[in-house]
Amino acid sequence: MSESNGNIGELRNRISGAEATARAIVETSVGSAEKLNETLNAFLQIDREGALKRADSLASSDASLAGVPIAVKDNICVQGLQASCGSRILGDYNPPYNATVIDRLLGAGAVVIGKTNCDEFAMGSSNENSAFGPVKNPWDPTRVPGGSSGGSAAVVAAGIVPVALGSDTGGSVRQPASLCGVFGLKPTYGRNSRYGLVAFASSLDQVGIFARTATDIASVLGVIAGRDSHDATTADVPVPDYVSGLAGDIKGARIGLPRSLFAEGLDPEVRAAVDSAIDVYRELGAEIVDVELPNAKYSISVYYIIATAEASSNLARFDGVRYGFRAEDAPELRQMYRKTREEAFGPEVKRRIMLGTYVLSAGYYEAYYGKAQQVRSLIKQDFSAAFAKCDAIITPTSPTPAFMLGEKVDDPLSMYLNDIYTVTANLAGIPGLNVPCGLSSERLPIGFQLLGAYWSEPTILKLAHAYATARPFTERPPIWA
Amino acid sequence: MPITKSDVEKVAQLAHMEISPEELQVFAPQMADIVAYVEQLNELDTRAVEPALGGLTPEGEATEADREDAVAPSLGQKTALAEAPDAASGHFRVPKVL
Numbered sequence: 097m098s099e100s101n102g103n104i105g106e107l108r109n110r111i112s113g114a115e116a117t118a119r120a121i122v123e124t125s126v127g128s129a130e131k132l133n134e135t136l137n138a139f140l141q142i143d144r145e146g147a148l149k150r151a152d153s154l155a156s157s158d159a160s161l162a163g164v165p166i167a168v169k170d171n172i173c174v175q176g177l178q179a180s181c182g183s184r185i186l187g188d189y190n191p192p193y194n195a196t197v198i199d200r201l202l203g204a205g206a207v208v209i210g211k212t213n214c215d216e217f218a219m220g221s222s223n224e225n226s227a228f229g230p231v232k233n234p235w236d237p238t239r240v241p242g243g244s245s246g247g248s249a250a251v252v253a254a255g256i257v258p259v260a261l262g263s264d265t266g267g268s269v270r271q272p273a274s275l276c277g278v279f280g281l282k283p284t285y286g287r288n289s290r291y292g293l294v295a296f297a298s299s300l301d302q303v304g305i306f307a308r309t310a311t312d313i314a315s316v317l318g319v320i321a322g323r324d325s326h327d328a329t330t331a332d333v334p335v336p337d338y339v340s341g342l343a344g345d346i347k348g349a350r351i352g353l354p355r356s357l358f359a360e361g362l363d364p365e366v367r368a369a370v371d372s373a374i375d376v377y378r379e380l381g382a383e384i385v386d387v388e389l390p391n392a393k394y395s396i397s398v399y400y401i402i403a404t405a406e407a408s409s410n411l412a413r414f415d416g417v418r419y420g421f422r423a424e425d426a427p428e429l430r431q432m433y434r435k436t437r438e439e440a441f442g443p444e445v446k447r448r449i450m451l452g453t454y455v456l457s458a459g460y461y462e463a464y465y466g467k468a469q470q471v472r473s474l475i476k477q478d479f480s481a482a483f484a485k486c487d488a489i490i491t492p493t494s495p496t497p498a499f500m501l502g503e504k505v506d507d508p509l510s511m512y513l514n515d516i517y518t519v520t521a522n523l524a525g526i527p528g529l530n531v532p533c534g535l536s537s538e539r540l541p542i543g544f545q546l547l548g549a550y551w552s553e554p555t556i557l558k559l560a561h562a563y564a565t566a567r568p569f570t571e572r573p574p575i576w577a
Numbered sequence: 578m579p580i581t582k583s584d585v586e587k588v589a590q591l592a593h594m595e596i597s598p599e600e601l602q603v604f605a606p607q608m609a610d611i612v613a614y615v616e617q618l619n620e621l622d623t624r625a626v627e628p629a630l631g632g633l634t635p636e637g638e639a640t641e642a643d644r645e646d647a648v649a650p651s652l653g654q655k656t657a658l659a660e661a662p663d664a665a666s667g668h669f670r671v672p673k674v675l
Binding site: 189190192193284285286298299300323325328329330331332333391394396397398400401408412415416417418419420421422426427428429430431432433434435437438441443446447449450451453454457464466467468469470471472473474476508509512522523524525550551 | 580584585588589591592593594595596597600603604607608610611612614615616617618619621623626627628629631632633634635636637639640641642644652656657659660661662663669671672673674
C-alpha cells in the first residue's frame with residue numbers, strides 16, 4: 097500500500113501516531129500524481145515544491161486536515177497556482193486570491209497538490225471539451241471519466257488523493273463520481289461560497305466534493321460550508337457536525353422512488369444495480385415510497401436555456417483586456433474582442449454562448465428564458481411535494497456507465513441527455529450525492545443518486561454511509577496509486 | 578421557430594465572436610436541433626406560474642445580503658494589472674477604439 101492512498105482518518109492517524117510525516121504522505125501523493133498523470137491526464141498542474149513546503153510547515157499541526165493532500169478543479173482559484181478553467185483563453189492565468197472554500201481548507205491544514213483538468217469552463221459531461229486533452233477513466237483509459245469535473249473524479253478514484261473539489265452546475269460532480277466509482281456531493285445552493293469559483297451559470301453553480309467515503313465528504317463539507325460575506329447567495333443557515341450525524345441506523349427512513357424516471361435510455365445494468373440498492377435500503381429498515389416528479393422530463397430543456405443564458409453573460413468578461421489570452425494582429429478594439437474569443441474558446445463554449453445569447457435576445461427572451469424560469473418553479477414545486485412524503489429520493493446518477501472517448505462528441509444533444517438525472521437538483525437548488533454501488537459486466541462503476549430537501553445533507557450522507565457500511569464498495573481500478 | 582444560418586451569424590455578432598464558415602456549417606444545424614428540443618416547454622401552460630428566483634432556497638432569500646459599506650483592503654493596482662496581456666502606466670492598454 098502506498099503511503100497516501102487511504103482516507104482522511106487513516107492519513108491523519110498515521111501522521112498523529114508518528115507512523116508517517118505530513119511530508120512523506122504529501123510526497124507519495126505527489127509522486128503518484130506525477131506517475132499516473134502520464135496515463136490519466138487528470139492534472140493540469142502539479143505543485144511538488146509548494147506542496148512539500150507546506151507539508152513541512154504543518155509538521156506539528158493537529159488541525160483536522162493537517163497534511164491531507166487534496167486536488168482542486170482548475171476553475172477554483174488557489175493563489176500561487178494556475179486557474180485555466182480548461183480553456184486557452186485563461187491558459188496559465190494565476191489568480192491573485194484564494195476562493196473562500198480554499199481559504200477554509202487551508203485553514204484546516206489541507207495541502208493542495210495540484211489543479212485538475214476539466215471541460216472548458218465546466219461545460220461538458222465527458223471532459224473531452226478541455227483545451228488540454230481529455231482525462232482518461234482510471235477503470236478503462238479508453239473511456240471518459242465523465243465531466244465536467246473529470247480530473248477531480250479520476251484522481252480520487254485512482255487513490256492519488258483522498259479528497260478533491262469540483263464544481264457542479266448540472267451534474268458535473270455527481271456524474272463523473274458515478275463514472276469513476278467514488279462519492280460526489282453537490283450541496284444545497286448557498287451551502288458554501290462560490291467566491292473564487294469561476295462563474296459558469298451563477299444560479300446553478302455550487303462547489304462540490306469527491307471522496308472515497310461518505311465520512312470524508314462529511315468532514316470536508318463541515319470545513320467549507322457556511323455563510324461568506326463575499327458571496328451574497330450563501331445562506332445564513334447553521335453548519336451541523338456532518339460526521340457525527342452519520343452514526344446510527346436508518347430504520348423508518350422514507351426513501352422516495354420516482355418510478356417514471358426509470359425509463360427510456362436507462363442502461364439495464366444500471367437499472368439492476370439501482371434496484372439492488374433499493375433492496376438493500378429495504379433490508380436496512382427504510383420504507384420505499386412512490387413519488388412523482390411530473391415536470392422532471394422538462395429539466396434538460398429548462399437547464400440548457402438557463403445555463404446557456406447565464407453563461408453568455410458570465411463569459412462576456414473574457415475579452416482579452418484584463419487577463420488571459422489576447423489575439424494578435426487586431427488593430428481595432430471590437431476586432432480584438434472577436435478574434436480573441438474566436439481563437440481561444442473551444443466549440444462547446446462557443447455553442448453555449450451563442451445559444452445563451454439567442455435565448456436572451458430581443459423578441460425571444462420571454463419565449464425561452466422567461467418560460468424556462470416558470471418551468472423551473474414547477475420543478476421546485478415537484479420536489480417540495482415529494483419531500484412532504486419522503487426524506488430522500490433515489491435515482492440512477494448517470495443513465496449509463498462510462499462511455500468511449502469520442503463516442504458522443506459530434507452530437508451535443510445526446511451528450512446533454514447524460515445529465516437527465518442530475519440537472520433537476522441544480523434547478524431546484526437541492527443537494528444531491530452519488531453513491532458507488534457496483535460494477536458493470538465490463539467492470540465499469542455504477543452509482544445511484546440520493547436527492548434531499550434543502551439543507552438535508554446530514555440525511556443523504558447518513559443514508560449513503562448506511563448503504564456503504566452494508567455493501568462496501570472495495571473494488572479498485574486497474575490504474576491505482 | 579427554426580434557427581437559420583443568418584440567425585447564427587447575428588447571434589455571433591451580438592456575442593462578440595467571429596465564426597468561420599466551417600463553424601457556421603456545424604453550429605447552425607446543431608443549434609437548430611437544440612432549440613427544437615427545448616421548444617417542448619411550449620406544451621406546458623405556465624400563464625399562472627411565477628418564475629423562479631434563481632436557485633435560492635427560502636433561507637437564502639431570507640438571508641440579509643447587504644454588508645456594511647466600509648473600506649477594506651483590495652488587490653491594489655500592481656496585482657490587478659499583473660495578469661493583463663498589455664498594461665502600461667498603471668492602465669490596461671487596448672487597441673484603438675475608433
